[in-house]
Amino acid sequence: MTQDLFADLPEEPRTETITEGALVLRGFVFERAEELLRGIQQVTDAAPLRKMQTPGGHTMSAAMSCCGDQGWVTDATGYRYQAKDPLSGQPWPAMPEVFVNVARDAAEAAGFLNFQPDACLINQYKSGAKMGLHQDKDELDFEQPIVSVSLGLSQVFQFGGLKRNERPVNVPLAHGDVVVWGGPARLRYHGVLRLKAGEHPLTGDCRYNLTFRRAR
Numbered sequence: 001m002t003q004d005l006f007a008d009l010p011e012e013p014r015t016e017t018i019t020e021g022a023l024v025l026r027g028f029v030f031e032r033a034e035e036l037l038r039g040i041q042q043v044t045d046a047a048p049l050r051k052m053q054t055p056g057g058h059t060m061s062a063a064m065s066c067c068g069d070q071g072w073v074t075d076a077t078g079y080r081y082q083a084k085d086p087l088s089g090q091p092w093p094a095m096p097e098v099f100v101n102v103a104r105d106a107a108e109a110a111g112f113l114n115f116q117p118d119a120c121l122i123n124q125y126k127s128g129a130k131m132g133l134h135q136d137k138d139e140l141d142f143e144q145p146i147v148s149v150s151l152g153l154s155q156v157f158q159f160g161g162l163k164r165n166e167r168p169v170n171v172p173l174a175h176g177d178v179v180v181w182g183g184p185a186r187l188r189y190h191g192v193l194r195l196k197a198g199e200h201p202l203t204g205d206c207r208y209n210l211t212f213r214r215a216r
Helices: 030-046 097-109
Strands: 014-019 022-026 063-068 071-075 078-082 119-126 131-134 146-152 155-159 169-173 178-181 190-192 206-213
Touching (some): 014 169, 097 178
Antiparallel strands (some): 022 178, 071 078
């Protein structure tokens, strides 16, 4: 399946509520997508995408990198944030200015003011890659929201409850969509279903997800 770039363009940017504290900003970064993709290239040139292993020895199906003051890592010793890339031993690349601006603008549009992200996780999904339901709970301040940006191929986002066994809502996400959640929704389980094979004019056979957080 090949996706037409202009077919992705929403009729007009709009906001959809998933649940209290969780919103989808449709097409919010469509006009800034190419600049964001250049930022991804800049970061991954310095800190290449890699498939990390969970503490249980499972290799994640999405490839990941990070930028900002903190990067999220997983290995045999556990999940954590750290200031240095474990592959290079060097600090993670600085967050591109467009990343910071998009994260703050999206958070503000969702009603979360003064968001100051210090970590951005970059996930690259290719055909068959997914992310199981999980909570973002390695951060120190749960008052800060999560901002999640979708670029490239469409993928189904799942947003569940505060317990893993609560049935999630399926939310299709297209190129340029942003999900923001915080407040009463901050610790809800979430993930994405397997990415279907396709081709996007800007990202080729993959989808990129940028997840902005305040880690420390």
